[in-house]
Every structure is written in C-alpha cells, then in structure tokens.
Amino acid sequence: MGKHDWRTPPKKWNYKTRMAHVGYDPFLSMGAARPPIFSCSTFVTENAEKLENMFRRACGLDAPLAPDDEWPIYTRLSNPNFIMLCDRLQCLEQGADDARAVYFPSGLSAIFTTVLAVCNPGDTLIFGYPIYGGTDHQFRHLIPEKLGVNVVPVNATDLNEVEETIKKHADTLKMFFIETPANPSLAMVDIQAVADLTHSHSNGILAVDNTFMSPILQHPLKHGADIVIYSGTKSIGGHSDLIAGFAVDKDPQRAAKINSIRVSSGPTPSAYDAWLLFRSLDTLEVRVLRAQENAQKVANFLLKHPKVEKVVYPDFYDKNSAEWKIFQKQCEGPGAMITFDPIGGKKESYTILDNLNIFGLAVSLGGVESLAENPWFHTHLDVSDEDKEKSNFGPQTVRLAIGLEDADDMCDDLDQALAKI
C-alpha cells in the first residue's frame, strides 16, 4: 500500500492532484508507475465463502456494494481497469462527494441502461429536444416500443412547457432527461430550474447528458441533477480511438443498480479501452481548454466572414438573453463546438464540407483532429424536419468540432472552402 489511501486521497488536494493519484496504487502492481492492463475474463478469489458472498451481492440476495467497491469476479461484472477508471472519473464531478461512475461500452448504452434501471413499463420519461440523433431515436422508438415507457418530448428551453408537462405526468414521471448545450443547436437548458421543477412536482430524477461540455466545463450535479451521462467516446477518450460511455450517479445505491442492469443485460467494455480512457483522463483538462481556445478563435473568424450568415457559439449569445444567463450560471467556458450557416443551402454546405482539408468530414467530437459535418443530413437525419426547424438549425448548417491543430490553419482552411461557394 502506498503513502496515502489510493481510493480516497486527502480532500484538501485540488482535483488536479487527486486526479493524478486516485484510483491506482503502484504497490498493488509490483511498483509499476502506470497501471497494467488486466486483460482477463475471470478472477481468483481467496476462499469459497468470499466467492459465495460476492455472488450473493451479484445476484441481488444481499445489498450490492457500489460498483467500484466490488472485488472482481468476472470481467462482465467488473475489472480492475474499470474500477480505476471510475474512481478517477468520479473525482471530476462536483456537488456530490458520494457520486459513483458506471462504465459502459458506449454513450448510448449508458443512456439505455440508466433508463432501464430507473423506468418500468407504464412510467413516464420526459426528454428535452433537440438532443443527439441517436438518443432521439432511442427515446422515440426503442424505449416506448420495446419497454412500454411513456416517452414525452418537450422544448426544455421553455420552462413553462417544462412545468406543464411535468405536472401533467407527475404521477408516473421517473426521469427527465436533458442534454445541454444541445447537439447541434447549442441551446442552453437551465439545469437547476429543470431539476427543481422535476423534484418539486414528482418523484422523478433529472439526468443530464454532459458530453459537449465534459466534466471540465460543466458540473450538473452541482446544479441539482441526479445523474450525469457521458459519451466517453468524445473528449474523455479524446483521441477518436474508442467508444465508451458513463453514468455518474450522486446516489451510490442507484449507481449499483445501474451497474447490475448492465451486468445482467450484458454490455461489457474492454480492459484495454478502460486503460486508454484512464490515460486520457490525465490530459483531459489540458485538451479541453486548448480546444476551447482554438474554438474561440475560429468562431470569431467565422463571425466576420462575408459568406457566413449565422454563427452559433455560446460566447455570442445576446447578453440580455436567457441563454446568456444560463451559460454564465452553469458553464465554466464556451466549449469547442460551433455551428454556422453559410449563405445558401444544402449545396453550399456540402461544397464547404467537400473542400475542407484540415477538418475531417466525420461525425463525433472531442478528438485531437477537428471534424465537420452537416447535422440536418448526417447526425440528425432521423429527426423529423419539424423538430429540426424548431431546434434552430437548417439544411445549410455546418457543425464543427474543434480539435487541437493550429487555429490559424483552421481559419485558412475554412476560408478557402468558403471561397468555393
């Protein structure tokens, strides 16, 4: 055992220091300064009694331990690389000291399994649109059609509509789900206000997809949310080389339930991906802040470009608007996502996308490389035109995910692509 308790380092340490130490004790791995990859399906237990107790918890006969307190039995249930990763990710959430992370093989699997753990057939799930296209499909089709959950979309930026909808479904409401800033419109939803309305009118909880801001730029638990969801594929992974997801729950018992649903329904990430994610967490803050600095330069460049009609980026919200107030209250920076409308329509948008050299024509975000796509015809193809129009983006909209290249080079690349329209 090392000099300090590696699961719970001193509280007085800044989170950056905690992050560099929590979760891994080199003395449990022959002094290796960095953790090994526990690439094994099964684990040896000291005695039969202990193994029985572990199975009693795994089968629900005894109260479960939090997912990261459980000694591993078998990798589908848990693995040391998962435990280290979750211990470290938990350090980044603020506002709930007991929050526990559950690790999934994708962001969508984190969302689906969390809904499975919280909602039963006949219960109501309200979600705010716009939302990532894959989540929208899951909520509008898979969950109501296969699970019998009553799914109700609302415009979560309209608090009157939110309150009315919550009151209407108060008896059956189990979960309110929002994504803020929303994908791709960057619309801001007031986390504290939606949490207060959900908690005061129902027994439901609030889950927030925090993928766009990452645990560096927004802390939903601090603003009243109960569960934070991440696609770990994005800035947490940070190198476009894996798919991952997380649910971070302020209630450790509910986190254990979410993990047990994951275990029994089967989705299992790999130890190698967990090891990569653990390593990526070391540089998360540095990457997120650098990408944000680049995004601010690129957004300002686009704002002045004669062939650009509209740029959506949090720094540019009208200072008297509700969006600006929410941004100031709950975000710790504007992030690295930009959407812009070139003059013209789909044709002009495609001309830009086809002529960009630095920006890869690809979906996703949060990687080293900058990416560009057309949300109307790519990520959000499956969302109805009516909902897309209500969400403030059009067939001409281009979405940029800013990476770590040089910002001036990115501006030059956009300039030459815009010159082609």
Ligand SMILES: Cc1ncc(COP(=O)(O)O)c(C=O)c1O
């Ligand atoms: C905001 C947001 N949430 C969830 C997801 C789904 O994550 P994954 O692709 O890891 O399943 C995505 C994917 O793009 C996303 O952008």
